[in-house]
Amino acid sequence: MSTLSERAARGSEGGQQDERSSWPRLGPRQIRFLALVRRECNRFMKIKRQTVGAPLLETFLYISVFGAALGSRIHTLHGFKYIVFVIPGLIMMAWAMNAFSNNASSILQQKFQRSIDDQLSSPASPTELLIAFSLGGFLRGGLVALLTFAAAEVLVDLPIEHALVLVAGLFFVGFFFSQLGVLIGVRAEQFDDVAVYQQFVLMPLIFLGGVFYSATLLPEPFSTLTHFNPVYYMIGIVRYGFLGYHDGNVALALGVLALAVTALFALNLRLFTTGYRLRA
Amino acid sequence: MALQIEDLVKRYPTGTEALKGVSLSIAPGEFFGLLGPNGAGKSTLIHCTTGLAAPTSGAIRIFGHDAVSHYERARTAVGLAPQDLNLDWFLTVEETLDYHGGYFGMARRDRRERCRELLEAFSLTEKRAERTRTLSGGMKRRLILARALMHRPRLLILDEPTAGVDVELRLELWQYVQRINDEGTTILLTTHYLEEAEQLCDRIAFINGGEIVARGTSGELAARYGVSSLEDAYLALVGRKELSRAHLGAEEAV
Numbered sequence: 001m002s003t004l005s006e007r008a009a010r011g012s013e014g015g016q017q018d019e020r021s022s023w024p025r026l027g028p029r030q031i032r033f034l035a036l037v038r039r040e041c042n043r044f045m046k047i048k049r050q051t052v053g054a055p056l057l058e059t060f061l062y063i064s065v066f067g068a069a070l071g072s073r074i075h076t077l078h079g080f081k082y083i084v085f086v087i088p089g090l091i092m093m094a095w096a097m098n099a100f101s102n103n104a105s106s107i108l109q110q111k112f113q114r115s116i117d118d119q120l121s122s123p124a125s126p127t128e129l130l131i132a133f134s135l136g137g138f139l140r141g142g143l144v145a146l147l148t149f150a151a152a153e154v155l156v157d158l159p160i161e162h163a164l165v166l167v168a169g170l171f172f173v174g175f176f177f178s179q180l181g182v183l184i185g186v187r188a189e190q191f192d193d194v195a196v197y198q199q200f201v202l203m204p205l206i207f208l209g210g211v212f213y214s215a216t217l218l219p220e221p222f223s224t225l226t227h228f229n230p231v232y233y234m235i236g237i238v239r240y241g242f243l244g245y246h247d248g249n250v251a252l253a254l255g256v257l258a259l260a261v262t263a264l265f266a267l268n269l270r271l272f273t274t275g276y277r278l279r280a
Numbered sequence: 281m282a283l284q285i286e287d288l289v290k291r292y293p294t295g296t297e298a299l300k301g302v303s304l305s306i307a308p309g310e311f312f313g314l315l316g317p318n319g320a321g322k323s324t325l326i327h328c329t330t331g332l333a334a335p336t337s338g339a340i341r342i343f344g345h346d347a348v349s350h351y352e353r354a355r356t357a358v359g360l361a362p363q364d365l366n367l368d369w370f371l372t373v374e375e376t377l378d379y380h381g382g383y384f385g386m387a388r389r390d391r392r393e394r395c396r397e398l399l400e401a402f403s404l405t406e407k408r409a410e411r412t413r414t415l416s417g418g419m420k421r422r423l424i425l426a427r428a429l430m431h432r433p434r435l436l437i438l439d440e441p442t443a444g445v446d447v448e449l450r451l452e453l454w455q456y457v458q459r460i461n462d463e464g465t466t467i468l469l470t471t472h473y474l475e476e477a478e479q480l481c482d483r484i485a486f487i488n489g490g491e492i493v494a495r496g497t498s499g500e501l502a503a504r505y506g507v508s509s510l511e512d513a514y515l516a517l518v519g520r521k522e523l524s525r526a527h528l529g530a531e532e533a534v
Contacts, residue, residue, distance in 0.1 A: 026387075027385070028384075028385025028386075029385065031382055031385045031386065031387065031388075032382060032383055032384070032385050034382065035378075035379050035381075035382020035383050036382075036383065038379070038382070039368075039371075039379050042370065042371070042375070043370045046370055047370075110368065113366060113367070113368065113369060114362075114364050114366035115366050115367060115368035115369075117332055117360075117362065117366055118366070118368070118379075118380055118383065118427070119383060120331060120332055121330040121331050121332055121355060121358075121360055122355060122380075122383035122384055123351065123352040123353075123355045123356050123383075123384065123385070124383060125352070274334075275333075275334055279327075279331065279332055279333055279334055280292065280324070280327055280332060280333035280334075
């Protein structure tokens with residue numbers, strides 16, 4: 001007890017002053033930001049069977065069912081083995097779904113327990129909070145996508161035709177869905193709210209966006225309708241990055257996706273700044 | 281001033297006005313009590329001070345730093361032990377303190393050292409690797425207080441810190457905060473234990489219906505309401521004088 005009392009009297013700025021003598025020399029802002037990100041990563045790594053293992057298994061089941069079983073009948077699509085055609089979409093889907101569900105669940109859970117007050121009452125700025133919450137899902141999605149890619153490389157010969165487009169495309173897709181997860185997590189008041197978006201909005205958009213088929217093979221009006229699905233363009237970018245195949249304007253799709261990410265980030269930043277459904 | 285609040289108004293989107301122009305000053309090193317019935321505006325005032333609620337109008341300064349425009353410096357100076365046991369279920373006891381220190385920019389070595397001190401001080405060392413959800417209510421309450429102290433705040437806000445804890449822990453916690461106050465930390469306390477407020481606080485304010493209705497030492501408050509104790513003054517404030525021990529004693533004598 002005396003130890004506590006002696007130390008407590010030192011004052012609040014002690015931690016920041018001690019920072020100068022630490023290695024590596026990070027400032028209070030960097031330490032704070034890292035702590036916020038570490039918390040988000042710690043959360044999903046503590047339940048990694050659910051957050052990493054289950055999505056991986058799910059992706060492998062898709063590869064088995066759609067690639068091996070269906071692939072034995074379809075053979076090739078636009079000159080590619082069916083399984084090779086499908087895998088880029090599966091990698092994108094893994095990143096997108098995990099980025100979304102992680103952030104939506106994490107924020108809602110912390111709101112539910114009110115443990116988010118610890119971060120909200122800290123000196124962290126709205127931008128720091130938003131980026132840290134976004135990175136949790138982004139990194140989890142990236143991890144699942146990377147593991148899927150590594151496994152796919154072992155199972156099939158998956159080319160990378162346009163690495164820069166691929167990296168930019170996956171980055172924007174991951175960040176878009178992590179922002180979407182943050183938005184839904186902030187807006188949600190119960191877990192059902194997250195499930196509704198995930199199962200009734202995202203899942204249909206992703207499945208109908210051409211992960212498992214080429215939109216050019218669809219009869220009308222479904223072929224045209226697919227062009228109104230934003231996920232169709234995301235899959236197109238990623239598929240172009242891997243296979244070099246595209247049935248649209250990749251540069252335009254990438255530009256629109258970058259704009260969408262920026263707009264969503266700006267909207268979320270506004271919510272964090274005003275404290276919408278976070279602060280009273 | 282450690283805490284200076286001027287004309288603070290908080291109106292919720294529902295139209296409820298939780299604070300109606302509250303003004304309050306707490307000097308550095310003071311032990312200040314904020315008493316009032318449920319729904320009086322105590323927690324709202326605390327939430328506005330710590331950034332958990334946005335003030336509708338008015339000003340809040342913490343050690344001279346505006347709590348809205350210079351929130352980074354203002355919040356660094358404040359430690360909050362909230363009424364709810366709002367611990368993160370995913371974290372262990374040690375991680376709870378470590379992350380909190382991180383949020384306030386404390387370096388790793390400093391965090392580790394401070395964690396060790398607080399775990400020891402609050403008899404949590406043996407529980408350091410346990411997840412917070414497995415702790416008993418009393419242990420959670422200790423951890424909440426340890427977390428509030430982690431970054432060495434100059435202003436410690438305790439929102440009903442002993443709600444639902446047993447007698448010995450309550451007394452133990454009061455000893456801690458009393459000692460911390462003696463060593464210079466300013467304390468803002470809300471509690472329903474009036475005898476403790478009377479014993480611990482240098483000054484007390486009564487808040488009711490979103491307004492500060494009286495302030496002073498416990499003796500001054502009792503004198504203002506023409507009664508002999510803080511409890512009776514409080515009962516007079518909430519319009520329940522008939523519950524006063526003196527009143528009940530007189531009735532029994534009759």
